[in-house]
Amino acid sequence: MSTTTVTTTTILLPEYLENIYAEVETSFGRFLSLVREIPGGAIIINYIRASYKNDPYRSLFELALALFAIRYFLASKFSYNEKDMVKLSDKDIDELVEEWNPEPIVLPVSDKEQWQADSNPLVIGAVASRVELQVPNGEHLKNVANLASNDFLNMSQREETKDAAKKQIAFSGIGACGPPNFYGTQDAHARLEEDLARFLGAERAILYSQDFCTVPSVIACFLKRGDIVVYDSGIALATQKGIELSRCTAYHFNHNDMDNLEKVLADLKPMLDEGPLTRRFIITEGLFQNFGDSPDLRRICELKKKFKYRLFLDETLSIGVLGATGRGLPELYGIPRTDVEVTTGALSYALGSSGGFCVGENAMVHHQLISSSAYVFSAAIPPYFARVASVSLRLLQEDDSVSRLQSSINFLYSKFKECQKLKKLVIITSSDVSPILHLRLHRDLRSRLDLPVSYGGPGSAMEKIVQRGDEHGYFDENYNRESQILQQIVDRVLNNHNILITRCKRILHHEKLPLLPELMIHINVAFSESELSEAFEAVSSEIYNVLQQL
Missing domain, CATH: 3.40.640.10 (Type I PLP-dependent aspartate aminotransferase-like (Major domain))
Structure with missing residues (x-):
């Protein structure tokens, strides 16, 4: 039977190292006592002791990761080496500023679209049933019947x-x-x-x-x-x-x-x-x-x-x-x-x-x-x-403002509905209860002018252009042409009869659903039947004069 002899070696530390070790051990003990007083501190200490006993290298690795994370989040997002920086004089800065040509935020208005901005009149004073306008040529039109206001009951006045x-x-x-x-x-x-x-x-x-x-x-x-x-x-x-x-x-x-x-x-x-x-x-x-x-x-x-x-x-x-x-x-x-x-x-x-x-x-x-x-x-x-x-x-x-408005709506709607000379030129999409009369080009007229059934909408070319973010493709030639035709009617009604109507000004690339340009006549309770009758005669005659020539 053999026996195994175990030998041990005792290393004696110098007295100053023993003093340092004792001081470190005492300080660490105080630190642990402070950590225990923190809510959840005992759990942290137990976790460190257990992990150190099983795998001390893991504790060191976790500590290194924690220090790296602290440094990463507290460090500046961008750091520069000063020796690599180029120092510019005031003259150099001024020259660079003069040479800088920034990209426009939006595309410039094309010549084919400029008419839309030029056609907007300026209302002088309050927006009422009758207004004073400054038209694009600089002329002032007074006592204009405003059939383009959403204040149907004239409450603001x-x-x-x-x-x-x-x-x-x-x-x-x-x-x-x-x-x-x-x-x-x-x-x-x-x-x-x-x-x-x-x-x-x-x-x-x-x-x-x-x-x-x-x-x-x-x-x-x-x-x-x-x-x-x-x-x-x-x-x-x-x-x-x-x-x-x-x-x-x-x-x-x-x-x-x-x-x-x-x-x-x-x-x-x-x-x-x-x-x-x-x-x-x-x-x-x-x-x-x-x-x-x-x-x-x-x-x-x-x-x-x-x-x-x-x-x-x-x-x-x-x-x-x-x-x-x-x-x-x-x-x-x-x-x-x-x-x-x-x-x-x-x-x-x-x-x-x-x-x-x-x-x-x-x-x-x-x-x-x-x-x-x-x-x-x-x-x-x-x-x-x-x-x-x-x-x-x-x-x-x-008061009876609601019933009077409804009576005016029905009166003007009936006038346009019964107008024989407009039947093959425009279609009324609004009902006899709507305070806004919606008039669109007739299907036959649209076909004769080679205009599409509608513009935009799901699956259309415009939807694909918008998805690509191609701003140069937002302009639609046919949509612009049809809107111009309607604007001619608006301008003639204003200049020849002192009556302001409007057209829809929906932006094609903003819409998610198909759309069509249209004339819009807003009815106001402030107008009598005789005034509405005059407005009908003026608008219907100008619609006929413009569209029958196309």
């Missing part, structure tokens, strides 16, 4: 609204000076929200600073990636942008085609029944800004209940216009506002003010207080705008 604005400005100044959630909300805002909710038969209302930003912000507030939206193919640009911003899955149905809407909803049902539960909306408008017609709200409500969707209704144009008392499309169809989950609108049309709003249930409005970007990150509307809108709501309930 009423003495009651003017006095209300003056009093509110004297009381609270001209700006809210802050976002609504902080110190921007004042009593005028709270009163208007109450007035809107009461007028439209909703539980609660919320105000927005800009009418264009209202719809995109509300849509993006409730729809996210993976949610479903089915929208009318005739929606306005603001609604298009809202759907795009929300990044939801979007499907469209043919404009105002309820049978096609039902087909789209039925086709989606099997897929949605098998998939996860998502938010689902149908989006349409009370009065379409691009067509001037209205949807069958009763049929839409039936379909949304059948297929379990919510309804988003933009009433930017229809509030103050549709219904016996101007309460919009639901009043016209006799449908309670509670059947519409989300209603948006604008204060800058029939109410003669500025800003936007959304009405609905308490929970829906409350969600927007912290989740709607245009509400959270914008200053509140000036208090006098809110006050003017409240007065406008009261006035349209006290």
Whole structure:
């Protein structure tokens, strides 16, 4: 049996090293005591001891990584070696600045497009039913009948609204000076929200600073990636942008085609029944800004209940216009506002003010207080705008301005509808309840002029150009030519008859859906039937004079 002898060697350290070791050990012990007092410190110490016992190299490696991370995040993003820097004199700097030719932010306006800027008249003074204009040639035209204003009820020119604005400005100044959630909300805002909710038969209302930003912000507030939206193919640009911003899955149905809407909803049902539960909306408008017609709200409500969707209704144009008392499309169809989950609108049309709003249930409005970007990150509307809108709501309930507007709309619409000499030249796309008359070139005339059926839209050449970011391709020769034809009519009506009408000025590469240029005649309650009759004679004669020569 063999035996193994183990020998040990003892190394004696000098006394000064022993003193250093003892001091280090004492200091380290104090450090560990301090770490233990930190919440979670004992866990860290136990982890270090365990890792050191099992694999001391890992502890060293982790320490090195921690030090590297600290240095990386605290170091300057850019470091320079001074010896490699070129020192420039003041003369060198001046020469470089003179030679610098920056790229333009936008492309310069081409000669073929310059006419659009040159054709815009300048309104001198307030925008009223009759205005003074400075036309591009420098001439001043006075007492021009303004049939290009969205102030259909002429509320901005009423003495009651003017006095209300003056009093509110004297009381609270001209700006809210802050976002609504902080110190921007004042009593005028709270009163208007109450007035809107009461007028439209909703539980609660919320105000927005800009009418264009209202719809995109509300849509993006409730729809996210993976949610479903089915929208009318005739929606306005603001609604298009809202759907795009929300990044939801979007499907469209043919404009105002309820049978096609039902087909789209039925086709989606099997897929949605098998998939996860998502938010689902149908989006349409009370009065379409691009067509001037209205949807069958009763049929839409039936379909949304059948297929379990919510309804988003933009009433930017229809509030103050549709219904016996101007309460919009639901009043016209006799449908309670509670059947519409989300209603948006604008204060800058029939109410003669500025800003936007959304009405609905308490929970829906409350969600927007912290989740709607245009509400959270914008200053509140000036208090006098809110006050003017409240007065406008009261006035349209006290007088017959809504019924008089509807009578004027029907009168002018009938005149154009019955005009035989225009039947083969233009098509009226708006209905007899729209305060804006929409006139487009007739299909036969478009074919004779070799114009396309529509411009832009899904799958078009313009969509592909926009996706590539090719700004040089944004110009469309046919779209420009057709717009020029319509502008000739606008100019002749203004110069020969002192009547201002307008045409749609939609920017082709901004739109996601197909579009067509059109003439637009805005009806105002301030005009009598005889004045509207004169306007019809003037506009119809100039339409005929321009188009029959093509």
